[in-house]
Amino acid sequence: MQVRGEEQAFKGEARRISIVDVAAAAGVSRQTVSNVINGRDSYYSESTFERVTAAMRALGYQPNRAAQTLRSRRTMQIGYHIFGEQLESMQGFTLHFLQALVKAASDIDNQVLVFTHHGDDPLGVFKDLVARRTVDAVILSESRIDDPRARFLADSGLPFACFGRLAPDLPQQWVDVDNVAGMQPLVDLLVAEGHQRFAYLGAEGEEYWKTERLAGFTTGLARHGLRLPKASVYRGTDTAIRRRARQLLTGKNPPSAIVTGSDSVAAVVVNVAHALGLKVGSDVAVTGFDGGAVGLLTEPTLTCARIPVERIARELVTRCLRQVEGGPNDEPGLLVPTEVVRGGSA
Amino acid sequence: MQVRGEEQAFKGEARRISIVDVAAAAGVSRQTVSNVINGRDSYYSESTFERVTAAMRALGYQPNRAAQTLRSRRTMQIGYHIFGEQLESMQGFTLHFLQALVKAASDIDNQVLVFTHHGDDPLGVFKDLVARRTVDAVILSESRIDDPRARFLADSGLPFACFGRLAPDLPQQWVDVDNVAGMQPLVDLLVAEGHQRFAYLGAEGEEYWKTERLAGFTTGLARHGLRLPKASVYRGTDTAIRRRARQLLTGKNPPSAIVTGSDSVAAVVVNVAHALGLKVGSDVAVTGFDGGAVGLLTEPTLTCARIPVERIARELVTRCLRQVEGGPNDEPGLLVPTEVVRGGSA
DNA sequence: CATTTTGCATGGAACGTTCAATGACATTGA
DNA sequence: TCAATGTCATTGAACGTTCCATGCAAAATG
Numbered sequence: 001m002q003v004r005g006e007e008q009a010f011k012g013e014a015r016r017i018s019i020v021d022v023a024a025a026a027g028v029s030r031q032t033v034s035n036v037i038n039g040r041d042s043y044y045s046e047s048t049f050e051r052v053t054a055a056m057r058a059l060g061y062q063p064n065r066a067a068q069t070l071r072s073r074r075t076m077q078i079g080y081h082i083f084g085e086q087l088e089s090m091q092g093f094t095l096h097f098l099q100a101l102v103k104a105a106s107d108i109d110n111q112v113l114v115f116t117h118h119g120d121d122p123l124g125v126f127k128d129l130v131a132r133r134t135v136d137a138v139i140l141s142e143s144r145i146d147d148p149r150a151r152f153l154a155d156s157g158l159p160f161a162c163f164g165r166l167a168p169d170l171p172q173q174w175v176d177v178d179n180v181a182g183m184q185p186l187v188d189l190l191v192a193e194g195h196q197r198f199a200y201l202g203a204e205g206e207e208y209w210k211t212e213r214l215a216g217f218t219t220g221l222a223r224h225g226l227r228l229p230k231a232s233v234y235r236g237t238d239t240a241i242r243r244r245a246r247q248l249l250t251g252k253n254p255p256s257a258i259v260t261g262s263d264s265v266a267a268v269v270v271n272v273a274h275a276l277g278l279k280v281g282s283d284v285a286v287t288g289f290d291g292g293a294v295g296l297l298t299e300p301t302l303t304c305a306r307i308p309v310e311r312i313a314r315e316l317v318t319r320c321l322r323q324v325e326g327g328p329n330d331e332p333g334l335l336v337p338t339e340v341v342r343g344g345s346a
Numbered sequence: 347m348q349v350r351g352e353e354q355a356f357k358g359e360a361r362r363i364s365i366v367d368v369a370a371a372a373g374v375s376r377q378t379v380s381n382v383i384n385g386r387d388s389y390y391s392e393s394t395f396e397r398v399t400a401a402m403r404a405l406g407y408q409p410n411r412a413a414q415t416l417r418s419r420r421t422m423q424i425g426y427h428i429f430g431e432q433l434e435s436m437q438g439f440t441l442h443f444l445q446a447l448v449k450a451a452s453d454i455d456n457q458v459l460v461f462t463h464h465g466d467d468p469l470g471v472f473k474d475l476v477a478r479r480t481v482d483a484v485i486l487s488e489s490r491i492d493d494p495r496a497r498f499l500a501d502s503g504l505p506f507a508c509f510g511r512l513a514p515d516l517p518q519q520w521v522d523v524d525n526v527a528g529m530q531p532l533v534d535l536l537v538a539e540g541h542q543r544f545a546y547l548g549a550e551g552e553e554y555w556k557t558e559r560l561a562g563f564t565t566g567l568a569r570h571g572l573r574l575p576k577a578s579v580y581r582g583t584d585t586a587i588r589r590r591a592r593q594l595l596t597g598k599n600p601p602s603a604i605v606t607g608s609d610s611v612a613a614v615v616v617n618v619a620h621a622l623g624l625k626v627g628s629d630v631a632v633t634g635f636d637g638g639a640v641g642l643l644t645e646p647t648l649t650c651a652r653i654p655v656e657r658i659a660r661e662l663v664t665r666c667l668r669q670v671e672g673g674p675n676d677e678p679g680l681l682v683p684t685e686v687v688r689g690g691s692a
Numbered sequence: 693c694a695t696t697t698t699g700c701a702t703g704g705a706a707c708g709t710t711c712a713a714t715g716a717c718a719t720t721g722a
Numbered sequence: 723t724c725a726a727t728g729t730c731a732t733t734g735a736a737c738g739t740t741c742c743a744t745g746c747a748a749a750a751t752g
Contacts, residue, residue: 019708019709030710045731062477063478064479066413070416071711072710077459082445091438092438098460102462103462103464128408132410275589376702384740388699389699394700416707416737417741418740
């Protein structure tokens with residue numbers, strides 16, 4: 001029926017060493033080893049701890065996840081759901097965040113399972129997830145204010161948290177970047193450098209973060225008593241941005257600083273400036289918003305507001321797991337401040 | 347010690363319905379239900395199959411993964427390892443492939459766990475993976491000819507497969523795009539359209555696929571008795587590509603078709619052509635190589651050689667799992683042909 | 693007819709861990 | 723002194739499934 005290889009054969013497989021082997025080696029019981037593993041430190045003495053850990057190391061023992069899960073009902077796995085139809089401009093960022101998430105999870109001994117919907121039923125994946133309990137919690141990316149995925153998970157009782165805003169009746173389960181406040185330190189920096197004439201360029205589209213970043217910039221300027229003329233603000237496609245940047249920089253009374261809504265837009269602007277023979281950083285300042293790989297590939301590197309993906313990932317993971325443990329769940333949604341990355345472009 | 351929420355409390359939790367509930371409802375034994383679930387069709391009759399499936403549906407039963415894993419030693423999970431330091435240009439593609447992988451895995455009831463190395467020990471993740479058996483197999487991206495990860499996994503006995511080439515002593519475990527042959531149909535297409543003067547632009551770097559695509563293009567031309575002058579070939583950064591494209595298109599005797607090594611390079615070329623007032627597709631033809639989201643965002647959309655990520659993902663998954671099942675493992679590494687996507691750019 | 697095979701079904705054991713209850717012994721307090 | 727408390731450790735049971743061996747009637751075989 002079932003063809004079998006040589007080394008892989010089910011029976012022939014060397015019996016994996018288990019907790020009882022460790023117990024025997026250390027001269028204690030199963031449960032004591034278990035207690036040591038799970039750090040229930042009031043249940044064992046210093047000396048047994050030493051002996052047990054020594055035995056574990058000596059035998060190269062690692063607890064079996066399936067057995068732990070079966071008994072404790074914790075999978076130590078977190079689901080991460082991404083959309084199928086991601087904008088090209090978002091893909092780099094999504095991967096960047098995914099890495100941070102994997103890191104944050106593994107720091108507390110959890111792993112990340114990736115899901116994406118396919119087929120007609122966008123919630124199908126989640127139904128399965130709920131029924132089989134193959135993850136302890138779920139993290140959603142790009143959540144909208146009224147996200148059907150969040151709604152479904154809330155109803156089903158599976159703990160979750162979102163990267164993005166969420167409806168006010170689910171006030172606890174989201175973490176997002178503070179786009180508005182995030183612009184302030186950049187503005188402060190530019191003003192301190194003596195810049196007076198500003199322009200803003202951003203990607204087209206009605207996503208809230210795009211409008212927020214622009215809003216953050218204008219209020220940031222207002223704090224310094226400066227105002228941004230309508231003509232100095234533009235949002236459009238990459239090509240349009242390119243054209244517009246050239247216009248701005250070659251026009252009379254050009255801006256001394258161009259603030260952008262994302263690193264990729266900033267990269268385009270840097271390119272245009274170069275093409276015009278301008279020295280970015282001295283002739284004209286350019287700032288970005290993201291802090292991913294793009295900003296490191298420009299010449300000079302970008303000065304930008306960096307989205308602290310590590311912090312956000314950590315925050316999402318802990319929020320999820322707090323729910324899993326049934327801990328208090330009364331913290332509000334969280335707006336995380338950005339960090340200023342000082343590159344050479346401003 | 348451990349604070350508990352109301353609904354989440356461990357004891358208070360409604361007992362999940364298990365295989366014995368289904369067995370009782372259907373009036374058969376545990377084992378029979380198990381046989382039905384696992385499709386061991388020679389062990390049950392048509393009528394019991396009906397009753398059992400009816401009972402499963404009625405109770406909303408889904409087998410518990412942890413219990414299955416514990417007993418059968420199969421996690422139904424595949425690990426996917428990505429590098430931390432991915433080039434910006436690769437990120438979009440990596441995510442694209444990840445989605446295909448998740449799809450391919452879930453089609454055969456498997457899930458994908460993502461790993462990335464962090465810290466000093468790049469193989470640490472894999473050690474853990476091997477010891478805890480939290481996945482049945484691993485898929486590696488961007489494997490090099492002599493990849494230490496592959497070497498380690500081969501030694502440890504954990505089944506794996508790579509997206510990319512691999513050393514000849516591990517001849518079975520890789521799948522890759524046929525970059526050389528992939529260019530041929532594009533060339534055929536362009537020649538059939540009457541193009542005679544070609545140019546090639548590609549990204550800088552020594553990765554084998556970059557040189558292969560260029561090689562594929564020149565041999566493709568050779569088949570039609572055409573030769574590509576040295577001056578018509580260029581590889582460099584985005585900015586350099588932009589400059590070079592402008593040179594080519596504004597020079598005398600400009601190429602009627604510009605073939606590129608990737609969609610993102612093609613997008614840049616399309617941009618330049620637009621800026622020069624040329625109509626892409628009629629004034630000048632441009633082709634890409636990838637078939638991801640980038641090519642759909644240009645105007646017109648790109649004609650390109652599409653990397654069949656779905657096929658590659660499927661192929662990798664089946665190769666892994668065949669090893670897991672101990673089946674024959676004697677197929678050689680696989681070069682997958684590309685598909686031509688006819689956009690408006692050529 | 694006796695025997696083997698086939699089709700279908702069953703119950704006990706095991707996978708490796710954590711939960712829950714209990715125990716032995718030393719220390720503290722009245 | 724005796725009970726109460728605290729510290730450390732142990733044992734039996736359970737989590738929910740699949741493996742393994744076995745059973746039994748009907749069908750096929752010699």
